[in-house]
Amino acid sequence: MSKLAPSPSRSSVDKEAAQVTTEAADPDLFISKEDDARIRKKADTHLLPILCSVYALQFLDKTCMSYAAIMGFREANHLSISDYSWLGSIFYLGYLVGEYPMCYMLQRFPIAKVTGINAITWGAVLCLMAINKGFVYLMVIRFLLGFFESSITPALALFTGQWYKLREQGTRTGVWFAMNGFGYIFGGGIAYGLVKADQEGKLALPGWKVIYILLGLMTAVSGILVLFFIPDTPDKAWFLTDEEKKLAAIRVRGNQQPVESKWEWSQVREALTDPLTLMYCLVGILTCIPNGLLTNFFTIIIQGFGFTALETLLLGMVNSWLAFNYFGWLWLGDKLRNRCLVGIVPCCISVLGLCLVWLLPPHMKIGRLVGCYIVIPYIICLAATMSLITSNVAGKTKKSTVNGLYLIFYCVGNLIGPQIFRAKDAPKYTPAYLTCVLCVILTGVCMVGIDLIYRYENKKRDKLEAVHGVHEFKPEEDLTDRQNPHFRYTP
Template identity: 40%
Template structure:
């Protein structure tokens, strides 16, 4: 068929499709035309910016002011709530020194949270797409705060397991929801930094939680109260979380078009500035072809594999850090306070990695190339997020290899392990950046966090009661997991570079045309030739 004959209206749709000279690509039929572009299924931004016919020009000064306004109004709320997300699920670690459990009971309490998370992860991602994003997220914040309060009333192992399960159910919406907020409000050049900011509040949560738990423990020893210190920890943190959930409900917009802190003109500008993301601002319809693309994409399975393997160490260390510090020769009360510098390491690592990733336009490695020197083939590589993983592996080696008499050195090793989340956060930000199509994006977020759940379920189980206080088999398992994750990151890097070359060839081919408003037609990253993967 001649190129001229391919133009026009595609049967079954009512918008003119652009011509793609390469057939058999994802989402492209046998004559080289996009199969799924349909303005009747576009998001609200399409109606405002394309059908409305209004041309929006944003000067650099206007964009800087708008970005600052978005950051100041949204980022503090995202950061605080995400910090509480981490603090709430690890509060059991602060109370662990006061709760008397037998054998593997504590490990199962740590894992049960992730059984709830796993059970509800797919349904909650579908609801994040179908329901108003901010309102559904706020509901979950309120409910998880109130659920945490219930932990103060548990009297036995069964009660603790039940509460932890439902805590996981309500917290399952947080990370995928925040990834959607990030892709919705910030450009691909800004998303790595912003994801690093809000995820770094895991570290602030660890710092705050340590001081709160230590203060309550010391205070109740000096002035005994009618409830135990660990019960007071759950009540104080749980009620504050619920309060922040109501603030979130009142202030957080579902998208740019109902943001109360923006003027009508600024709302349209906020949509225009994210046009370059090729993702729009949201689509509420489930699309089976996007679901199928998600579960057959090798890049996505590499994401899931990383999430599973990397969170085996996370699940173990986050639930057992108090016990590890006690094994270094410190008291139970001291362990609460000594865990706080680990949070500071995590904050610095995430903020620095996020900033450098956006600055060098590469979140995994800044550059990676071959060159021949003195007859040998060598690689030059500057690590970005992956450096945190290697620092964490060094830390675990210190814990494992140093003699038991080197308590300070092993404690420093624990602090270094807290740099490990940098690649996890980079990949979470790449779900915002590199996955387009709202059904595909929510599916991928669910898959990624299902891997997260499985890893965190396994993690506490590698810390066997029979191995304490050193937990040597668990420490070796963690080191192996870190090294496997480095290889997975390199696979993702090379895969994305390869796909970008293929898309560049399509765009450069004779006869290629870009469809007007294509950015807002809810196309996937695989079917959209204009989509460029970030690294």
């Protein structure tokens, strides 16, 4: 196994990576099916388990407040519904503020080192949630938690783009995004055990404090694993031979993604004026307004149906089915060769779920509970769009900029979400549910729009290539998807 070496600058890493990739760009070099499968399997077995564990824990770290809420957290800190809503929102303000510096750091420094250090840091910050010093203190801690967690999603998107072909990226994105579902199982199980132990007087600390400390320490350990065992680039992989490192570059040659990391302001301008950037960002904000509501209030909504705290935790674990939802839909998108349109059916299912929770009378709590479970599928559009950005945005600076903008809109949606759940609208909360329904419908419309733009651009480039031909793509050329006439969008 590799040992943790002194961290080189990102530029030195990129120069070595560029040399390997340039050699691999030789059109006379090919990779056999056997070698291709072997490299893919090594990436799956050595990278995905650790990266998935970090992603599962980041989901738990930001959502465990909902478990703590039914374990006495709100009462111990004298939090009103409004205070609790702001604690849900302030996390995403920190995420928003952290997005640009984190994307810059991922561009400038070794990816694995940035990711590992941030995981250790936000794990330590989460432990501080166990200190009850009042609302203002908790607001500061939640802000810092969001700030440091803002690195994880763009980092995993970059890892996915480094290691996998275009038609493999949707499935792999689905795998690590599915860890949100595993988080429901793991988090619900831990919370259930802590509530029982607390009721039986077996804990030295209140259960809500223990869950913060426990998850914080686990996250710090996962960050250490990233530092020691995740390579910054394929050419630094300790589990590949020198020959396999070249093969790893050859197998992703068709992605037409450059290696150099020089910051290009022209690519920033292109990202800001590209209609596809607008569509990606609209998906980000529209999916996250309902997500911001459901993430923070899910257990409270279920408990409001008349279930006890223990029943609520067990019922919440059923939401783990969304793990299969993420993986299944993105796998289907890769197989059908269209990740855009597979988001339409999940959006329809989610609209039905929202209407069940919203419109069924209070005594039909089983029907409303079923509605809660089938609200989840539309979130696949969030993961699908991350995958689309990874595959279809070329140019190192442009990709970082679009990823940053997408996650900014993701944050804004999650900031808005908790605020639409207002006490004065009880018990029906009609404005909140109506807003969620409209957001999910518009998300589906945006996914169709992205698909139509891809088709239009690809047809236009096919016609131009038939007339003028096209120059050969060279990996040392940092061309964007708009600048490279040979580039084809992969829906």
